[in-house]
Amino acid sequence: MKPRQRKQYFRNMKRSDDSEREKRRKRRRLIQELGEQRIPYLSPADPGFQELWDSSYAGLALRQSCALPDGLHERVQSALITLQRRGCLLRDLVRIRDRDVFTAVSRALVGKPGYTYRYLDTRLFTIPWHCEGEERQKDEKDKPCCDSDLRDACKALWELNQFFCSDVKQQTNARGVKRSRSDTENSEDTPGEGMCEESVKDRLLEKKQKQEKEEEEEEEEDSGQGCSHSSPPSSAPPPDVAGLVEFNVTLINYMDPTAMTQLKEEPYYGMGKMAVGWHHDENLVPLSPVAVYSYSCPAEPKKEEVTEKDGEGQSKEKEKQKETETEGEGTSKEEPKKEEGEGSEKEEVQKEKACWRVGLKVAWDIHTPGLALPLQSGDCYYMTDDLNRTHQHCVLAGDTARFSSTHRVVQCCTGTLDYIQKRCSEALENLHTDPEKTTKSLKSLLPNTLQHIEDIHNEVEFEWLRQYWFQGRRYARFCSWWTKPMEQMEKDWKEMERMTQLLLDVVEDENTVQENRREMADILLNALTDRQQHRQTWRDSQRHRHLTFLLDCLQGD
Numbered sequence: 323m324k325p326r327q328r329k330q331y332f333r334n335m336k337r338s339d340d341s342e343r344e345k346r347r348k349r350r351r352l353i354q355e356l357g358e359q360r361i362p363y364l365s366p367a368d369p370g371f372q373e374l375w376d377s378s379y380a381g382l383a384l385r386q387s388c389a390l391p392d393g394l395h396e397r398v399q400s401a402l403i404t405l406q407r408r409g410c411l412l413r414d415l416v417r418i419r420d421r422d423v424f425t426a427v428s429r430a431l432v433g434k435p436g437y438t439y440r441y442l443d444t445r446l447f448t449i450p451w452h453c454e455g456e457e458r459q460k461d462e463k464d465k466p467c468c469d470s471d472l473r474d475a476c477k478a479l480w481e482l483n484q485f486f487c488s489d490v491k492q493q494t495n496a497r498g499v500k501r502s503r504s505d506t507e508n509s510e511d512t513p514g515e516g517m518c519e520e521s522v523k524d525r526l527l528e529k530k531q532k533q534e535k536e537e538e539e540e541e542e543e544d545s546g547q548g549c550s551h552s553s554p555p556s557s558a559p560p561p562d563v564a565g566l567v568e569f570n571v572t573l574i575n576y577m578d579p580t581a582m583t584q585l586k587e588e589p590y591y592g593m594g595k596m597a598v599g600w601h602h603d604e605n606l607v608p609l610s611p612v613a614v615y616s617y618s619c620p621a622e623p624k625k626e627e628v629t630e631k632d633g634e635g636q637s638k639e640k641e642k643q644k645e646t647e648t649e650g651e652g653t654s655k656e657e658p659k660k661e662e663g664e665g666s667e668k669e670e671v672q673k674e675k676a677c678w679r680v681g682l683k684v685a686w687d688i689h690t691p692g693l694a695l696p697l698q699s700g701d702c703y704y705m706t707d708d709l710n711r712t713h714q715h716c717v718l719a720g721d722t723a724r725f726s727s728t729h730r731v732v733q734c735c736t737g738t739l740d741y742i743q744k745r746c747s748e749a750l751e752n753l754h755t756d757p758e759k760t761t762k763s764l765k766s767l768l769p770n771t772l773q774h775i776e777d778i779h780n781e782v783e784f785e786w787l788r789q790y791w792f793q794g795r796r797y798a799r800f801c802s803w804w805t806k807p808m809e810q811m812e813k814d815w816k817e818m819e820r821m822t823q824l825l826l827d828v829v830e831d832e833n834t835v836q837e838n839r840r841e842m843a844d845i846l847l848n849a850l851t852d853r854q855q856h857r858q859t860w861r862d863s864q865r866h867r868h869l870t871f872l873l874d875c876l877q878g879d
């Protein structure tokens with residue numbers, strides 16, 4: 323890294339540290355301000371629920387199970403059970419506020435072949451879905467990457483994906499038409515049909531407050547998506563949604579609450595136990611929707627014995643949960659007020675909490691009530707417009723085991739196999755092999771070229787190889803799609819290690835021109851220092867993972 327780039331790099335790191343610190347401060351202030359109180363939240367039985375939904379959660383849409391064709395439910399549910407039975411769903415070791423923690427839910431990524439999804443510093447690799455009419459690669463024809471059971475399962479999820487692509491488009495268009503019609507009806511601030519003047523004023527005030535809040539948040543929320551796109555301000559006209567609704571992956575979640583001993587209480591509203599803490603979905607194309615299928619099943623599907631002990635620490639579902647955390651925010655506070663109600667009210671609350679729910683809140687806001695939406699088995703919900711940016715969501719555990727399939731349009735500019743393979747070729751272009759002596763040398767010693775290569779070297783090692791060995795390899799026992807490409811990538815990486823060594827030789831060579839030598843040494847030193855630091859972080863994570871695994875084994879005995 324050039325000194326200038328390096329400065330920029332550290333400035334960015336500092337900025338992200340600062341914003342992390344700022345967020346922590348805000349979170350603390352929020353919790354302090356709240357004290358023992360809880361912010362109200364509304365469920366369907368509460369008066370004003372629909373109004374709150376319309377005014378503050380308009381980007382959320384529920385699609386009840388009857389909206390999907392019967393056959394699809396069956397295929398999708400049996401696909402989810404297959405994934406679970408085959409041991410494809412695993413708890414991820416993710417990084418939250420500088421700590422390594424296991425997610426409470428078990429997950430798998432299914433999606434376009436060669437795609438990955440990065441969340442909480444973890445890169446997941448897709449189990450490819452095989453779509454109708456898909457052209458098979460030549461070698462794949464001879465030897466499919468998954469057995470037919472798994473293939474069918476992934477295909478069912480692809481079918482669900484197709485349904486979501488068209489349904490979300492339709493729903494969004496329909497809502498757009500409705501919205502623009504009601505805009506005309508309500509122009510000049512005249513009260514709309516069935517709406518009293520007072521409530522229009524309330525809404526306008528609310529709208530204004532919301533706008534102010536959004537402006538404030540603009541600065542707060544993470545803008546870094548890893549790519550050059552950034553969310554347009556919310557006042558921008560809605561983009562052509564059709565182009566955004568091309569879900570390319572689904573992240574499957576599974577959790578059986580009876581196997582979890584220490585789920586965290588939702589801390590701000592007292593909504594109940596959380597399976598997934600408050601969060602925004604990361605690394606999505608700005609303004610793209612998310613579509614979720616929810617399947618609660620009465621009993622834990624029987625799992626096939628996983629024989630291969632691969633050090634993932636995943637075979638024990640009855641975790642002691644020492645290291646488990648529901649991602650996002652959350653503290654282990656006592657169950658708050660709502661439960662203190664008496665008689666039937668209490669029963670009502672308990673009944674409500676038996677059901678799985680999705681919770682929503684406006685980000686950094688303690689004035690707008692939260693929303694808890696119960697999900698019956700087979701129900702779907704959509705998060706559209708900029709709901710994911712302006713709001714956070716969490717998942718509230720019900721009594722039964724539950725799967726969800728969460729379809730997303732992930733940012734893929736730096737996340738596909740194609741992309742990283744191209745980067746590898748770019749780097750290796752600088753390696754010259756003398757055909758006779760079979761010695762190798764560097765073609766160009768230009769600082770920019772050397773820097774570029776060292777950057778790729780780091781990207782391949784930390785964003786792909788180590789992530790794969792850490793997370794992706796776990797799929798290898800039932801899906802071979804990534805095996806060969808990753809072996810090739812490792813070979814490429816070894817060549818890059820060789821190139822670094824060659825550069826070191828040039829720098830150490832007394833015959834190299836002094837001026838160039840210094841510049842090259844600088845690049846090399848910076849690259850090696852960064853690499854060293856990164857490698858140490860990975861080693862620590864690895865050690866942590868092994869220790870957690872060993873602890874689980876000991877406690878399980």
Ligand SMILES: O=C(O)CCC(=O)C(=O)O
Nearest residue numbers: 575598614680717726728
């Ligand atoms: O399970 C759900 O309903 C949503 C899960 C979720 O928010 C996520 O995986 O990001």
Ligand SMILES: [Fe+2]
Nearest residue numbers: 601602603715
């Ligand atoms: Fe989410």
